[in-house]
Amino acid sequence: MKSNSQLSLALHLLLHMADMEEPVTSGLLASAMNTNPVVIRRLMGGLREHGIVQSRKGHHGGWTLSRPLAELTLRDVYLALGGGPLLSLTHRTQNPDCLIEQAVNETLDGAFRDAEALLLARFADLSLAALQSRIHAAIHSPAHLCA
Amino acid sequence: MKSNSQLSLALHLLLHMADMEEPVTSGLLASAMNTNPVVIRRLMGGLREHGIVQSRKGHHGGWTLSRPLAELTLRDVYLALGGGPLLSLTHRTQNPDCLIEQAVNETLDGAFRDAEALLLARFADLSLAALQSRIHAAIHSPAHLCA
């Protein structure tokens, strides 16, 4: 399984942006995340389409949050990123003729659905504000943050 | 994410083997699964090391189940295959210096652990015999099985 770290990256970005007064450029975010500005733009583009962030071009342009972190859950972010697969296990054949394989698929699907539903419910219960206060509880200075 | 279908394949194989009296060769299983014998051997090798199947070389050799399906759960099979990652979401950085990213990782981990635990518990509750009876309930002839 080649894994997906977009949600992790998006949460990290959004929490950093919450500390900023001015719009932040993709370049600045990219160097803090040790990646390329285009990676940031692609990811943020998805969030913008779902009303989570806004962008502005030109001088003093960049990205800003479009709502308070209290009104944003991990589920919102996950869905804004496209809501891709949560589990790394898949069926070997999608619509098999073999009845045995059909039963295997159905049985696995049942378990998968439950696990995915639990994870999504947990995501829905976690606001970015809750995450932020968890951070502020641990540290009261701006030290130990990304460059 | 490039996904992992080994569990799906293993279950399909084991359930077909349950219908066989004689040892089945990797070649036969491979053509039923539309894949290569070596793929079958690699997967079955893992199961053999965990006492789920046995192998015999030479004439009339092949693979046989080493215990009844009632004593085999999906969890057993999953673990015998190496117990790889269940979720496709990962952290962007494994041990980040940034406190924000640490908090993101910890928060995600909490949700991930719960979802994985649920899935494993569901796997532990499902025996291959239960899966088999689910199949026999649907069909009483050997039709609609793999070639």
Add this chain to the structure above:
DNA sequence: ATTTCATGTAACTTTTATAGTTACATGAAA
């Protein structure tokens, strides 16, 4: 107006995990 800065986006390359293939060694039965 025109220069500068920043996003928007398409096309391409790199990386990495899974799956599939080839080739050959090992060992058991006929």
Add this chain to the structure above:
DNA sequence: TTTCATGTAACTATAAAAGTTACATGAAAT
């Protein structure tokens, strides 16, 4: 001693995610 089947290493193919390059678009500053 031949045949059949597993055991395994090394290699190739496929696909998804991430990163990169190049350039178009548009807004602000001069």
